[in-house]
Amino acid sequence: MSAVFEVANLKRSFGGLVVTNDVSLSMAPGDRIALIGPNGAGKTTFVNLVTGNLPPSSGEVRLGGETVTRIDAIGRVRRGLVRSFQVTRLFQDMTPAEHVGLAVLQRDGRAGRLFGSFLSMPEVMVEVSELLEKLGLAELAHRKVREIAYGQQRLLEIAVALALKPKVLLLDEPAAGVPQSDTGRIEQALADLPPDLAVLMIEHDMDLVFRFAKRVIVLAAGTIIFDGLPADVTKDARVREAYLGNYANASHVA
Amino acid sequence: MTLAVNTQTILSRPRGRSFRRDLMGVAVIAVFAAAGYILFPDNLALLTRILSVALLVLALDLVTGYCGVATLGHAALFGSGAYAAGILSAHYGINDPLLMTLGGIVAGAVAGLLCAVIMLRAHGLPQLVLSIALIYLFHELANKTSSWTGGSDGLSGIMPDPVFGLYEFDLFGHTAYFFGVALLLIAFVLLRLVVRSPFGMLCRGIKEDPLRIRALGASPNAALAKMYVISGAVAGTGGALSAISTQVVALDALSFTQSAEALVMLVLGGTGSLFGALAGTLIFMLFEDYVSAANPFHWLTMVGALLIAVVLFAPKGIYGTAAAYFTRPGKANR
Structure with a gap:
């Protein structure tokens, strides 16, 4: 299948420090990829580069065949690249229905409407209640976010992302x-x-990674050191070293 | 079909309530307006001034209360409306009060757009400083173009025709008062629609987390600029009302003091609520009028004390605190 999302030779350095070094990857619709790596591997920087919140020093990002390296974060979202946040960033005084409603309206280019309420727009409400029901949030549709449990807030993050009908979804530690x-x-x-959605999940919980991902990418010191099947990742010597660091050698010294 | 039924049952509740609140708001304004007219028939000039300032404070609430943009220059929008309405009458002989009001609305909206383009380039403290710089520039512009604005002497020669050709602007200010009440009611109803609309929801989101709004694919700055234009139209209406009712425009209309007072009134009443803006204006201006008459030497001290008391003991403002008190037990929806 053709790639819906491609990163080619992406590089970013802060001063002399190279944080993302020549990262390339390609995703097809329906992919389920987990991106893992030890702390400081450059995962957050990678997400910021890809979403357009940080300009790369060099390299390209392509979305559905179109080069979006020079397009800002908002433009990339509109082209179907949507992310969720590591820590929920929801609007505390708004309800789940309002969150999903706002996302649906924004996707349809109607979030600037000055009259009417989305509550009285049947086509929006059908989508809102479908999504909330799918994620088990229907009961809480009109509670304020500050009143609902953290686990449910994470589900709402996913609902909001899905409401934007993305082609590529970046899940940051869901x-x-x-x-x-x-x-x-x-x-x-x-x-x-x-x-048919291409999903890239950044996650620390290896159990979740193994259950979810069909492919695992390991990032260490800004470079991809492994890209392959979940079954092979724990056997890989470089991955072990990246995670265990000098412990592997420490036994010799001791 | 089942889904449609679900939609109805899950999501029908909040609609009726907000509509009832709209009606209640209109009724409350009408009752207060009638009470003012009956109780203070000799003081309609003050009441009309309260109405025009209320429009400025409502406008300020849109950008500060609903969108989180702190500004000390909002009188620029008010003053632009006042001068536009005044200049139309004094220099072009356009004396129809409705056309003058329209002129004020347009001028306020344009001033709002101009302020937005400059202010939205910064955030936080630098943004506040830009707003102060802007109000000084507007003030200075009005001061220097005295052939148009009358400069520090003020703009006079404003002679509005009767409203609809029927109701003359009388010496006692009856017509001006009712004209003002009508403008405020129209503005209030329209703004209730706006703050509840998808756009209003978007703005609440921007106030809380602009980055999250960007992640939804919406541009916070575009939305804020739009809100500034709406705010300018409302403030411009207030300015036009002031020009029409007093038949002069003074440089004060474009002053830092006027801007700062509007912010004080908003904080006093409670930000992020149209009722709060109205309550703050009414309380501040009545208090100011009453206390300055009762004790001309220490009235500013008392205004200061009132403000400190409100900020310390009712940080949501007088209306905000009262509303929170009455709706407290387990009510999820506003």
Whole structure:
């Protein structure tokens, strides 16, 4: 299948420090990729480069065949590259229905409308209630976000992202900070993502990575050191070294 | 079909309530307006001035309360409306009060766009400083172009025709007062629509987290500029009302003091609520009028004390605190 999302030779340095070094990857519709790496590997910088929040020093980002390297973050979202946030960034005084409604309206270019309420727009409300129901949030549709549990807020993040009808979805640690009892609901939501959507998930929880991903990419010191099947990642010597660092050698010294 | 039914049951509740609140708001304004007319028939000039300033404070609430842009230069929009309405009458002989008001609306909106283009380049403290710089520039412009504005002598020679050719602007200010009440009611209803619309929701989002709004694919600056234009139209209406009712425009209309007072009134009443803006204006201006008459030497001290008390003990403002008190127990929706 043709690539819906491509990164080619992406580089970024801060002063003399190269944080992202020659990263290339390509995703097809329906891909389920996990991006992992030890702390400081450059995952956050990578996300910022890809989403357009940080300009790269060199390299290209392509979305659906179009080069978007010079297009800002807003333009990339409009072209179908949507991200969720590591820590939920929801509007505390708004309700789940308002969040999803706003995303649907924005996607359709109607978020600037000066009259009417989305609550009285049936075509918007059908989508809102469908999405909220799918993620088990229908009961909470009119509660303020500050009143709902953290696990449910994470689900709402996913609902908002899906409401934008993305082609490529970047999930930044979708289960981070969620109590063990609630991760099942999130995993279910991830399993139910639209089949033709290309998903890149950044995650620390290896159990989740192995259950979700069909392909794993390991980033260390700004470089891709592994790109392959989940089954092979733990056997890879470079990955072990990146994670365990000098412990591997330390046994010799001791 | 089942889905449609679900939609109805899940999501029908909040609509009726907001409509009832609109009607209530209109009724409350009408009752206050009638009470003012009956109780203070000799003081209609003050009441009309309160109406015009209320429009400025409402306009300020749109950008400060709803969008989180702090500004100390909002009188630039008000003053532009006042001068536009005044100049139309004094220099072009366009004396129809409705056309003069329209002129004020357009001038306010243009001034709003101009301020937005400059102010939205910065955030936080630098933005506040830009707003102060802008109000000084507007003030100076009006001062220097005295052949048009009358400079520091003020712009006189404003002679509005009767409204609809029927109701003459009388010496007692009856017509001006009702004209002002009508403008405020129209503005209030339209703004209720705006703050509840998808655009209003977008602006609330921008106030809380502009970066998140960008991640939805919306441009915060474009939305803020649009809100500034709307705000300018509202402030310009207030300015035009002031020009029509007093038949002069003074440089004060474009002053830093006027801007700062509007912000004080907004904070006093409560930001982020149209009722708060109206309550703040009414309380501040009545308090100012009453206290300055009762004790001309220390009235500013008392205004200061009132403000400190409100900020310390009712940080949501007088209306905001009262509203929070009455709607407290377990009500999820405003």
